[in-house]
Amino acid sequence: MxxxxxxxxxxxxxxxxxxxxxxxxxxxxxxxxxxxxxxxxxxxxxxxxxxxxxxxxxxxxxxxxxxxxxxxxxxxxxxxxxxxxxxxxxxxxxxxxxxxxxxxxxxxxxxxxxxxxxxxxxxxxxxxxxxxxxxxxxxxxxxxxxxxxxxxxxxxxxxxxxxxxxxxxxxxxxGYTADGVILTQKNFTRELLQGCGFNIDKRAVTPLPMHLKLSATEGDVFPDAEKYRSLVGKLNFLTQTRPDLSYTVQTLNWASCLDSRRFISGFVLLLGGSPISWKSKKQGTISKSSAEAEYRAMAAATSEFTWIVNLLEVLGVTNLEVSGMV
Incomplete structure (x- = not known):
């Protein structure tokens, strides 16, 4: 003080x-x-x-x-x-x-x-x-x-x-290795799982089935709303080092969100082999076709890509080559 x-x-x-x-x-x-x-x-x-x-x-x-x-x-x-x-x-x-x-x-x-x-x-x-x-x-x-x-x-x-x-x-x-730098949230993840009563000795390749679609009207309501919001916030924070939790590779299927009928945009940007930016987010409006939804997703990814390129130029990284976009 x-x-x-x-x-x-x-x-x-x-x-x-x-x-x-x-x-x-x-x-x-x-x-x-x-x-x-x-x-x-x-x-x-x-x-x-x-x-x-x-x-x-x-x-x-x-x-x-x-x-x-x-x-x-x-x-x-x-x-x-x-x-x-x-x-x-x-x-x-x-x-x-x-x-x-x-x-x-x-x-x-x-x-x-x-x-x-x-x-x-x-x-x-x-x-x-x-x-x-x-x-x-x-x-x-x-x-x-x-x-x-x-x-x-x-x-x-x-x-x-x-x-x-x-x-x-x-x-x-x-963490530092001979191949580069590793960003992890091991302690945070362990505390999160233990707080939820999970056995941290058991591991899963994917947290949820790949094609699972959830609806707000299905299942039982979580009894503690405050704890639920806290867990969601912690999971959001965990995505800072876990892009797989953000469903960044999720395919844009028609009406991915059963409740709002809106698609989910997802992208991941790599610098060399390192993921530096990613996002998975429900689109703000309803698309009339899968093509329209894909254009919205491409626009979001292109915007982030352009911003990252400008940032890298400030850091002295130029002559970048784009290997591809999915």
Whole structure:
């Protein structure tokens, strides 16, 4: 907690002032997080101070919000390029990160409990502190010396912790072999299966029969709706390293979804032999024919393909050859 307060003060996030007449400060809260290592053991505990932005009203306290979030396909693409070029992969942990954007509105926040405040003052925010906290950073490149200089610069700006070689990122385990880099979620998968009461000693080639079609009106209703949503969310997260769970090779059969009569688009993009982007998603509208559905699927795949090619050009990978599209 003391490190969080110190980091916020060093970044000139706010200043202590007397609350002006007619103004009402918003509250704040501490958010605690336990960060684990790849083997599930404790790495460290972290504390974040966040403003209670849900007390603010649109049009009065703020006009718009925008939070850029990295796509997992970017992470996989970056790691694939680094592995093919034998670039080193490093990981940083940002002690305190937020959007560096000056506020036009006046925002006053109460001083959190545990912080000395004898004058009963409030914080006047200079930059937006109610935003996404970015914890993990991946660094790679050809020049190790320049990477070290970049680490020093980032530490001066944000206060970071150098975690060394990349081995555990966003819940994904990173392993290294002579052939390249392997991304897995073994511990997460094991915990997921054990939480569902499955015997993890038994394995199956495919989680479900290939041509199985499910309907919302068939079968018994799951008794715990909250647990069901939690399991679905965990399975979605598991698809970050398991494209087979996304049905990316699924054939576009007529009326693949029995309830909505909509097709399911699926694609997978490979860089060399490495899958870097994939998706399996029900189409937004009903197609009148299988040809129309296939064109929609091709459009979605082409859009992602074009975006990936532009990303690779930024990373210095050019003269790509397309081996085929299915």
């Amino acid at each position: 003391n490190k969080e307060i110190l980091a916020l003060e060093q970044n000139n996030t706010w200043k202590l002032v007397d609350l002006p007449a007619g103004k009402k400060p918003i509250g704040c809260k501490w958010v605690y997080k336990v960060k684990l290592k790849a083997d599930g053991s404790l790495e460290r505990c972290k504390a974040r101070l966040v403003a209670k932005g849900f007390n603010q009203e649109y049009g009065i306290d703020y006009e718009e919000t925008f939070i850029p979030v990295v796509k997992m396909s970017i992470v996989r693409c970056l790691i694939a390029v680094a592995a093919s070029k034998n670039w080193p992969l490093f990981q940083l942990d940002v002690n305190n990160a937020f959007l560096h954007e000056d506020l036009k509105e006046e925002v006053y926040m109460k001083v959190p409990k545990g912080v000395s405040n004898p004058g009963n003052k409030v914080y006047e925010s200079h930059i937006n502190i109610d935003s996404v906290y970015v914890d993990d950073v991946i660094l790679t490149g050809t020049n190790v010396a320049k990477l070290e200089d970049l680490k020093k610069h980032l530490h001066q700006e944000f206060s970071i912790k150098d975690l060394g070689t990349l081995n555990y990122f966003l819940g994904i385990e990173v």
